[in-house]
Amino acid sequence: MILVFLGPPGAGKGTQAKLLSKEKGYVHISTGDLLREAVRKQTPLGKKAKEYMDRGELVPDELIIALIEEVFPEHGKVILDGFPRTVAQAKALDEMLKKRGLKVDYVFFFDAPDEVIVERLSGRRVDPETGEVYHVKFNPPPPGKKVVQREDDKPEVVRKRLAVYREQTAPLIDYYERKGILKKLDATKPIEEVYAEIKEVIGNGD
C-alpha cells in the first residue's frame, strides 16, 4: 500500500503519518524531515536546500526526486508525507513506481482553511532531539519538555509557504482526482477523528 498525504503546511499530515506508521508499520517518508536532517548534518543536499527552505520556497524538483529515489524502500507499506508537491514531482513518482511495478493507492487531501492552518503553524512546537511534534493548545508538550518553534513557522515565512502551496501544490488535487484515487479529509477535525477517517478508507487489515 502506497499512500500520499497532500495538503497545505500545518494541516496535520505529519501527525497522522506518525500515528499510522506506529500502529500499522508504514514506512513514513517526510521530505521535510529528511531535508531538515540534511541541513543539520550540512550534507551537500542540505547546503543546497537550506536557502529555499528558509525563504519558504520549494526545493528544486530534481533534488527532491533524487532524494525519493534514494530512500524509497523496495518492499513494504509507505506513506509519502509532503511529497509530491509539484506536478513534475507527481509525474516522476508515477514513473518511478511504474518501473517497480507499483502505484499510488490513495492520496489523502488534508483540507483546511487558512485560519486553521495559521493557528496550527503558529502554535506548532517540536522536540529538537526526537522531532516529535506538539501544539501549544491542541497537543501540548509534557511539562518540562524542551521544545522549539521551527524558523519557517514564523509569520512572514508562513505567508510565503501558503502562497507557494496554492500556486505549485494545489494543482495536484485535480491531478489525483482525475486518477480517481483522491480521498478528501476534513482536516479541521480533532486528531483522533481524522485518524479514524483515514483508517476507514485503507481498511482494518492495513
Ligand code: ADP
Ligand atoms: P503538517 O505535517 O501537515 O505540516 P503537522 O502534523 O506538523 O502538519 O501539524 C501542524 C500542527 O497542528 C502541529 O502543531 C500539530 O500538533 C497540530 N495538529 C495536527 N493535527 C491536528 C488536529 N487534527 N487538530 C488540532 N491540531 C492539530
Ligand code: AMP
Ligand atoms: P514541510 O516539513 O513538509 O513543511 O517542509 C519544509 C520545507 O521543506 C518546505 O517549505 C520546502 O522548502 C521543503 N520541502 C519539503 N518537501 C518538499 C518537496 N516535496 N518539494 C520541494 N520542497 C520540499
